[in-house]
Amino acid sequence: MNSTARRKKVEILADQPLVRRIVEVVKRCGVTGWTVLPVAAGGGRLNAWSDDQIAGASAKALVFTITTETHAGELVEALTPLLDSHGLLVWVTDVEVIRPERF
Amino acid sequence: MNSTARRKKVEILADQPLVRRIVEVVKRCGVTGWTVLPVAAGGGRLNAWSDDQIAGASAKALVFTITTETHAGELVEALTPLLDSHGLLVWVTDVEVIRPERF
Amino acid sequence: MNSTARRKKVEILADQPLVRRIVEVVKRCGVTGWTVLPVAAGGGRLNAWSDDQIAGASAKALVFTITTETHAGELVEALTPLLDSHGLLVWVTDVEVIRPERF
Amino acid sequence: MDVLLSPVILFFVLGALAAAARSDLAIPEPIAKGMALYLMAAIGLKGGVQVAEGGFSATMAAAAAAGLALSCLIPLAAFALLRGIGRLGRIDAAAVAAHYGSVSVVTFVAGSEMLKAAGMAPAGFMVAVLALMETPAIIAGLVLAKGAGSSDAEERGELLRETLLNGTVVLLLGSFAIGLVVGKEGFAPIAPVFDGGFRGILCLFLLDMGLIAIRRLRETRSLTLRLAGLGILMPVMNGTVGTVVGHLIGLDAGSAAALGILAASASYIAVPAAMRLALPQADAGLSLAMSLAVTFPFNIALGIPAVSLLARWLAS
Amino acid sequence: MDVLLSPVILFFVLGALAAAARSDLAIPEPIAKGMALYLMAAIGLKGGVQVAEGGFSATMAAAAAAGLALSCLIPLAAFALLRGIGRLGRIDAAAVAAHYGSVSVVTFVAGSEMLKAAGMAPAGFMVAVLALMETPAIIAGLVLAKGAGSSDAEERGELLRETLLNGTVVLLLGSFAIGLVVGKEGFAPIAPVFDGGFRGILCLFLLDMGLIAIRRLRETRSLTLRLAGLGILMPVMNGTVGTVVGHLIGLDAGSAAALGILAASASYIAVPAAMRLALPQADAGLSLAMSLAVTFPFNIALGIPAVSLLARWLAS
Amino acid sequence: MDVLLSPVILFFVLGALAAAARSDLAIPEPIAKGMALYLMAAIGLKGGVQVAEGGFSATMAAAAAAGLALSCLIPLAAFALLRGIGRLGRIDAAAVAAHYGSVSVVTFVAGSEMLKAAGMAPAGFMVAVLALMETPAIIAGLVLAKGAGSSDAEERGELLRETLLNGTVVLLLGSFAIGLVVGKEGFAPIAPVFDGGFRGILCLFLLDMGLIAIRRLRETRSLTLRLAGLGILMPVMNGTVGTVVGHLIGLDAGSAAALGILAASASYIAVPAAMRLALPQADAGLSLAMSLAVTFPFNIALGIPAVSLLARWLAS
Numbered sequence A, B, C: 001m002n003s004t005a006r007r008k009k010v011e012i013l014a015d016q017p018l019v020r021r022i023v024e025v026v027k028r029c030g031v032t033g034w035t036v037l038p039v040a041a042g043g044g045r046l047n048a049w050s051d052d053q054i055a056g057a058s059a060k061a062l063v064f065t066i067t068t069e070t071h072a073g074e075l076v077e078a079l080t081p082l083l084d085s086h087g088l089l090v091w092v093t094d095v096e097v098i099r100p101e102r103f
Numbered sequence D, E, F: 001m002d003v004l005l006s007p008v009i010l011f012f013v014l015g016a017l018a019a020a021a022r023s024d025l026a027i028p029e030p031i032a033k034g035m036a037l038y039l040m041a042a043i044g045l046k047g048g049v050q051v052a053e054g055g056f057s058a059t060m061a062a063a064a065a066a067g068l069a070l071s072c073l074i075p076l077a078a079f080a081l082l083r084g085i086g087r088l089g090r091i092d093a094a095a096v097a098a099h100y101g102s103v104s105v106v107t108f109v110a111g112s113e114m115l116k117a118a119g120m121a122p123a124g125f126m127v128a129v130l131a132l133m134e135t136p137a138i139i140a141g142l143v144l145a146k147g148a149g150s151s152d153a154e155e156r157g158e159l160l161r162e163t164l165l166n167g168t169v170v171l172l173l174g175s176f177a178i179g180l181v182v183g184k185e186g187f188a189p190i191a192p193v194f195d196g197g198f199r200g201i202l203c204l205f206l207l208d209m210g211l212i213a214i215r216r217l218r219e220t221r222s223l224t225l226r227l228a229g230l231g232i233l234m235p236v237m238n239g240t241v242g243t244v245v246g247h248l249i250g251l252d253a254g255s256a257a258a259l260g261i262l263a264a265s266a267s268y269i270a271v272p273a274a275m276r277l278a279l280p281q282a283d284a285g286l287s288l289a290m291s292l293a294v295t296f297p298f299n300i301a302l303g304i305p306a307v308s309l310l311a312r313w314l315a316s
């Protein structure tokens, strides 16, 4: 039998050059880990873009971390200053984790 | 304090060459944005595949958009004609977004 | 009108070389399909890593499958032996699928 | 015979063996795609430079017309065989037929290398014929499928545009035009990359093709023995027809063989992508398995040498 | 004129036409990035080897000083124009100004090739000037934006570090230093890659630049006619100033033209990344559209030839 | 000494410095992997061509046997040191020991280049010895860990298959065989890529290695001073033993040095992947940090020159 528990998955869509900074914020919030997914293309209010830029300056990445509700709240709080200034997108999903002690 | 709100995340798994068409459908449904993630490999009813094709003709991508329940419903409706003919997979998740006005 | 239904999305984060083995476990659990997303970077208890390794030995991938609650339970059960020994992360989300007969 | 022991072919065999033994050897996908683009630019350029040297001729126009005709007509014959012998449904038969009417750039490139090694290099303009043959078959395939799928007029227009402006076609014709404009002199400074590097890159590319062909063969469940047989019968027939037509319109032996190779080859780049959009109900895995895992290796190992012999025999 | 028919330029045109016709031709992103790194390593090495041959001189110091000054001062003039004529807000004007003060490596490379073909190859040390000009403009841009954004002292220090250790700068200066150390003799064994392959790779890279430039132009909504005009006016002005300054400090015609090209060019690699961090509120799409889709093609087609003529006329 | 100022080494230093200064310079991962595959194909081919020229000999068999023995026995000694001095647990010690028994292709390549520059090029068959030494150490390591992990008989068979058919081994031996078959003449047309391009690509590859080695060093938390010391002691010991054995079995100075370099080098491609599957509980970061961030730079900077001196002294 596996023990399971509710956790929060916080996902952050951000510009590639910002990822390092976001990961620092994530780490400060006491989470046990984080993962970055590559993003191929997208479009929003201003421009459509795709990752064909030579420098990756307009490329994005998706950072996510699965953590307890408390830590998730702290993380969202800590990300607030970057939210408008750097145009992040942040959303939270309920997930059921196996081995809750790992998150 | 951040205001949060419930939104729907609609995810669409489709063949690479179809992505452009799907994005057009997505845009027509009044969403504020969309993102495409690359897909490395997969398997279903017919064949397993992996993204080692020279032409990418059998490659897939994952398009997602986070939007209101109403727009999500419209999007699902609009995708219906493509669902069987083009073998799309579509699923919807509840998410909690920060800065609801952005979605 | 589309018929929709509740399903479970099981996500497994694992080392790249393990993916083949995990996919075998997934297939044995009667799911209709599975998808692998590339992972760019991450960090956990021991080391931060990013996918700049020449061999990809420290690279990870994210396998997910959308399936019924029963199959999801069986899959989680079947993954248990690999959970600690191979350091997998596994979590489950509720999703609403269109065309339930495909999952 | 000697040509089968060239590094290019041996690397293909190495890839095939590695895949058959389930080795984890793999070429990163962007590298494979980069090499494909490089090969197209290189043959386009070299063809253009050759035509710039040799000038235009009536034979060129005849070759172009023959290529276009073959690309339109081969799908009809293929369709009949695939429905009759192969027992495929209309849509799947039309999709596969389109693959066989169109051409494979890499088969052409490998064939040209072998012909060159045998002292019967095809004319430079055959590159343009190659580019011309890529797309008509797609339209023929769609006509055969009789507008199946949800395609209305607007969608069909869009598809036609996408097909004609397919990356392969644009790069091939574009490089050909650049070769024409710059000529031998303008080509010299870029020759180390586009000429010197050509065969080495081709080796690595064929290594990847060997890996992909066998892996695809293993993953495909819908490839019956009958269909595999057609994957060999069709290139034999098409190759013969192409070579004979080439001979009849007055091409030299090398160019006639090249036309035969084009006719015998089946697309696995441009057509699959187009079919995914236009005939999404067709089994994409089947078309790729036939063209990539059956016909391509057959052509590399036997088809090209056979067609060369035929062309030489006709010319003698 | 003849230089506009070189393969390098023609591949750029091919890419631009393909993108304009909405072809799906695309170069995989890792390949494009790999080619960019290769080009930087190659020009760094070749510049260093040349300086190792020729030795240091007072002119070199003067060129370096002139480059630094231009990179600091161009943003001021650009800022005024962008606010006055371009009607941009302070932050956007500062961001765009930083792009124009900094330099484009590929424009420099294409320019060098054209100058070489015209018999007026720039001196090897111009590569070091190029590297020096990359970053001061970023700082000038931030000063113009007056510390807008949430940047405190610590963050500014971090940004400065990141800017100075930007990958482009490190690779350029590092390869330059390696070229200096190994000299002509040490360079010989690696010359097939870094010299022989140079122009061919440049062709493929410019093919990609053509594709990207036009695609970006189409995707951008905030590029007004006034701003597009400035995207041409600024390189004309900066190119003239750079060339004249180069002439006045005693550079040979080729090197003066190269300084003009550097001044006229606008960054689309280093600066966009830095601005994303330091001025995230700025419209990144606008800066890229101006530098990549307006100024870059203008420089390639008209700016470089014009600056060469000016330099030759000044020297005569 | 002069060899340390070759471009190949200087690019490694540049990468290391850039990573130490936290520059964002990075080579896209598919490019790095593509270069690794290229290097393996190239050394395989060149080795095979050389053996095709020179023919087989008893020395070759002796070298192969010596290589196999070293790959099996080095892990035993390493295991004892890692447990005793390094204070590692059994599983971690076994995993690290497997890395040191196996070999590093890039160290071999860099070493061959340096030996060649010093006029003592190793024999072509050493490439085959390299390929043979890759996998026995993995099995030795697993035996040392005494079947730890959940591996039953079936799983062990699977692992053995995967290890023996590892991409590196297949490509090395396959290219070697191709080189043997085609010989010098068949190699000529592909020589521009596989010979002409070799050192230049090696430069770019070592630039990436420098970046990766230092970044890994920084990210690893479990590398103690004792273990770092062993990361230097082990190559010294293994290199000495390998060179002396090479001398005793009658290898020429260059080949004996090459055997020493192989013994001294530690795997960071094939073995980490195998250990991830077979000993997943082992700390993968630690093995990579030791082999990549300690032993690899040590070998490049000091180990290879030292082993060369030793081989020359033994031969004199």
Ligand SMILES: Nc1ncnc2c1ncn2[C@@H]1O[C@H](COP(=O)(O)O)[C@@H](O)[C@H]1O
Binding pocket: A031, A032, A033, A034, A035, A036, A064, A065, A066, A067, A102, A103, C013, C041, C042, C043, C044, C045, C046, C047, C048, C049, C060, C087, C089
């Ligand atoms: N809480 C988490 N949320 C998201 N990803 C995680 C989390 N914990 C670990 N990871 C990922 O799992 C990998 C291995 O974690 P670990 O086994 O803790 O070293 C990390 O590199 C991350 O990519």
Ligand SMILES: Nc1ncnc2c1ncn2[C@@H]1O[C@H](COP(=O)(O)O)[C@@H](O)[C@H]1O
Binding pocket: A013, A041, A042, A043, A044, A045, A046, A047, A048, A049, A060, A087, A089, B031, B032, B033, B034, B035, B036, B064, B065, B066, B067, B102, B103
């Ligand atoms: N509603 C959305 N759903 C998914 N992705 C979005 C959404 N809105 C914006 N994005 C992503 O965020 C990026 C920036 O959006 P914007 O700031 O609106 O230009 C876009 O390029 C998309 O990749």
Ligand SMILES: Nc1ncnc2c1ncn2[C@@H]1O[C@H](COP(=O)(O)O)[C@@H](O)[C@H]1O
Binding pocket: B013, B041, B042, B043, B044, B045, B046, B047, B048, B049, B060, B087, B089, C031, C032, C033, C034, C035, C036, C064, C065, C066, C067, C102, C103
């Ligand atoms: N239940 C599933 N969960 C996740 N991915 C799936 C599932 N079913 C199919 N897929 C993905 O969809 C693709 C096409 O599936 P199919 O149409 O069944 O061949 C597969 O290659 C997988 O990538």
Ligand code: NA
Binding pocket: D074, D099, D100, D101, D102, D103, D104, D238, D262, D263, D264, D265, D266, D267
């Ligand atoms: Na054909």
Ligand code: NA
Binding pocket: E074, E099, E100, E101, E102, E103, E104, E238, E262, E263, E264, E265, E266, E267
């Ligand atoms: Na400038």
Ligand code: NA
Binding pocket: F074, F099, F100, F101, F102, F103, F104, F238, F262, F263, F264, F265, F266, F267
């Ligand atoms: Na060793």
